[in-house]
Amino acid sequence: MLAEAVVRVGESLVSSDLPLTERIRLLTDVDNEACKNFFEHVWVVECIEEQVNVRLMRIGEKVKEGKKETFVVDRAKNVAFPIIYPNGGNPLNAQGSYALPCYLMYDRHIKMLKNSGEFAKEMLFPRFERTLCMRHMDNEQKFSYAKKIADLLSRQVATFVYEEKQLGILMIVNPLFPAYQYASQQLDPQRYIKIGDSRIETDKSVYLDGKMLIEAIISARLDEAKTLGRDINQVSTFTNKIETEVVSIYNKSWLWLSSTWEAPKSIYWGDKEWTRGIKVDRHSYEAFLYGAQLLKQLTVSLSNATLKEIFSPHTNVEAKKKMKSSSFEKIFGVPLILPLHDGEVKQLFKKYRRILKKEEHSREALHMKLLAALDGIIVPESTDDYRLMLLYYSGDLSRGDVHIRAVIDDVIPSVASKVQQILKRLNRSELFSIRELFGLDRDENKEDVRLSSLPAMLANAYGPGYVWSSMQSVFHRQPIRMERICQVVARKLTELANKQQIFSMRQELVFYYSFMYFLDVYYQIVLNDQREGITLQDFLVLATKYHEGTITANDLTSPESLGFVSGLALRQFSRSYGAKTKKDFINHRVMKFGSKLNPEMIWKNGLIRCEELARQWDLGIKENFRTTLAYVLIGFLRAKEEGWLANKKEHMMTAFWSGYLMYDQVAKE
Template sequence: MLAESIIRIGRPIKNSDMPCREKIRLLTDVSSENCKNFFRHVFLIEIAGKETGFQLIEMGNKTVGEKKETFKVDEKRNVSFPVFYPNGGNALHAQGIYPLPCYLMYDPHIKALKDKEAFKKEFLLSRLGKTLFYRDKTAKERAALADRIAELLASREAGLVREEKQLGVMMIFDQDLPMFHKHKERTDNAHSLWIAESPLTPGAHLHLDGEEVLKGISRAKFDEAAELGREEKAISTLTNRQADEVVSIYNKSWLWLSPTWEAPRSIYWQEDQWTKGIKVDEESYTAYLYGVQFLKEIQVPIASAILKEMFAPITNVEAKNMMSIDSFEAIYGIPLVLPLLDGDSRQSFAKYRKLLKKSSEKQRDGDLQLKVLVGIDRIVPEMEDDHRLTLLYYSGDLSRGNMHIRAVIEDVIPSVAGRVEKLVNRLNTGETARIQEALGMKEQPVYRAQSLPALLANAYGPGYVWESLRGVLHKEPLRLERLYRATARKLNEAANKEERGQMLQELVFHYSFLYFFKHYHEQIIGIEKGVKSLADWDEFKTLYGQGKLEPGHLGEAEQLGFAAGLLLKQFANSYYQKTGKDFIKQRVMKFGSKLTPEMVWKNGLLRCEELAQQWSMNLGSNFRPVLAQTLLGFLAKEQELIREKDIFMTAFWSGYLLYKKNDEDSISADQDKAEAEGKDGGEEHEKR
């Protein structure tokens, strides 16, 4: 259950020795980019008995750039003004429960200072009535306090209200509230946060008690959740123990479990009966708050380039190339690290803090680079297999509660993830370059193979991304049918358009994936799959060049396809030298049709000897012995070739493009030039 995992993450953070300042920053929105400009105008009201003081503070510095003015918040001081940015709804109205009298002010609120009755009614009274410690006061007492503040600000409005748009923060420093203290000396430590010098008592300083603020936040959020359901002396769902009070975990303020999502709600529940779903005690709910906020801190959007590789169509090369990297909805990834058994909270907290580092920071041996592994730009610190990794992907706007969870991949064993990551790295740091060299291409990055999600998506298609990623991380076997189908289709498409460079790029990816597939099964799962990576064809090509391929070498559709590709390329070179024409295009494919095993056999191989005699071709000594064995193989495997046409065609084009001419089978300088231009085109395509 996601809620349980979040609570297990939040508990060690809640119980840690993290300074109050950092916990307040984590639980509130003081560091949110949405709140930055509110700190331009901080309205500090001091209430001491019958006296009321005021000062306006600018909590940061303005900087003027080439195009516009920007405001940089004082990140040390702003935590002394704990504010919460509204999640949906009308931001001008009071929302939720406020743990202390510290509120965001929008432009209409500031403009309303001129009319003290309107400001009192629309801003002050609605918020005071939803603030801890003031909720218990009588309506008359709250009205009296609102009158004092509204009258004071109305008398100063001439210096406060301007024509341009203004945003602000109001704090009511009330000495009767437990989180506020006035001292003769200024202190600013882990528990006592300096606010400002007192506007009523020159030389005295106002401070915020961090521990009391944290208690207030916990209680306020617990009371918010109670609006959807509250029970006394009931069993907490996640601890299975009786608590004095439990509330619904579904709430409007922490939108990971939002009541705006109707799926968890029974039609028989009343609006205040959400405890019939999941109910938790206050301690668990507070841990849930810490967990949710921590996940918001470590979540990162998957890079647009990776999203394109994951979700662009794979069977149509042109369609994929035409799609922009910003054509895809943003998807966010969050890694959750959980111990199998709840143990040392301090140790767990240390691991969580390391998760806040991005992959651009130095990675130690044993750390997991999640960008390569699962597309999330975070580093998971080294851990033993007594932990499990959970990966959460969602799209949508978290602040509006319209999240759509794309995938949750649970119970990933760290050692398995580490071995998969190393395999992907080996593929990209060595094998892809060797594949490109074998195909006569210039070494360059293969973007489709640079991360595991991109690798799997390009092999299986966008609809299989999450399923295949989950399978690899759980050591499940993979299949190759969709890879061969997609590769064969794209090779035929590129061949019809005479895009040799694109064909080479498709083979680079194809053999990159086969390398991953083969070593994944052998080294991580521990099973042999009998898959031929590109290096496995070297001996086959050597035997071909010597004319020593025997029936035992041609017993499978893939072997027949590769041999046929070598034969037709060797023959096509001689044919071009005699006629100046492309044998495959003129004689085999015919009118842009899609090449099939039958066409290779009957339009290609069976015509070779006839045309060789007709044009007096000087074919290599290896050609006729291999041609004879290959034709016999076609007769023996005719039905199998129909079932495995995609495997055959992929192998055919591989042999065709991998063939290397020898001294007695030279082609014209014009064709060499054409092939070189094709390679350059392929390199430019991959760069795009």
């Protein structure tokens, strides 16, 4: 269950030594980039009995970046204003529950300041109704309080209202609200956060009690959860014990389950009966809240280049080329580290902290860009006492429009590490050797996006519809096969051959044999097994025997070996034929009228006619060709009897083009 995983992540934060200020940053939106301009105008209203005063503050400064000015928030002071950025709905309206009377002011609210009655009724009063520390007031008291503050702001602040767009924050300080403290001396900075000097109590400063503030924030979020369900003396889904109070798992600051989306809940539940699905006690809800906020910080979006590789039509080369990288819906991913034992919870937070701080890691650290296409995230080295979970989703989290694409759970770190080693070795050495084998430049600084991450490689091999399931198979040490990629590559090679795009054909074969290398080593290292089927090394042995003229019938006992050697033979013949006739043998004699090449055409239109044409044109072809041709022709007779020409067509064609395009480089060596 995803919610259980989030709770387990949050437990590490709840029990950690994280300072109060960092907890406040995590539970609020003070560091949210979308909120930075609100700190340009901060109004602090003090109310002590009948005395009311207001001061305008700027929490930060404008910095010039080139020709553009941008507002930079002062992170040493912004934590004193625990704002919550609304997710979904109309932000001008009061939403959810407020821990303190600290509210975001949009441009429309600021323009209302000139009309105190409207400001009190439309902006202040609805928020007072949802503010926890004002619950003891009745509606008449709340409205009177709102009118008093609105009148003050209208008199003293209206002159600061301009025509251009403005954003701000309004904080109301009252010593009757428990989280506020007045003191003439500096209070303990580990617990108390200074708001500023008092305008009413001379020689005193106003502080926020961080501990009480955090309790208030959690109570406010819990209060929101109650709107979708609350029960008394019920068994919590997470503790499996009877709890005094349980609530729904609804969390407005992390809208995985939106009250306006029908899918997560049963049709038999009422609007406020979500506890019939999951019952959360206060402690588990606090952990869920922390975990959800931490995951928001760990979430990264997949790059446009990766999305194109994953979701483009993988069987049509031209269609893929024409697809724009920006035409795909954004997908977000987040890695979760989960302990198997409760005793590892305290160590867990240290791992998350290292991820967020992007500290240097050992060689055994897991690079999520390579393993999961999550750029910039490196998971510290972990023992198998932990498990990884990879979560992918699309949609707008702030609007509750979230669609989970995949959850790959129970990933053993040692297995992920072995997969990473294979991918690194492939990209750092084997890829360049394979490129050379097909006559492509050995450019070690050039990255092949198809092989830059496991999801991109699997998507190109199997198609977009199989990317998540094949990732699941790899990380769970399950066999994966070559059949589908063989079919896909054969189709692409046929398409490219008709258009005579030889360079693109070489690129497709480089990917094919790179994937074959990954698969071979994956079977050896991860599965401790040997993959069935021919390998690239087997082909190189056949190529050597071909040039030596030592091919025998025993070397042509599979569709792949027969296809590969026939490719070598036709390429050798084609070179001699082209030198005499100035024409390409395959296009001139074998692929007639733009037809799609298949094994039977190679046999009947190509190989059978080679000896006749060699004598007709006096080609003077080397003896190794004739020695091999006899065995190849016998091999095609067997292939017809075995049904390979139809049933193993893709295997034969992929191997044929491999031999045909590899010939020149192998012959040179």
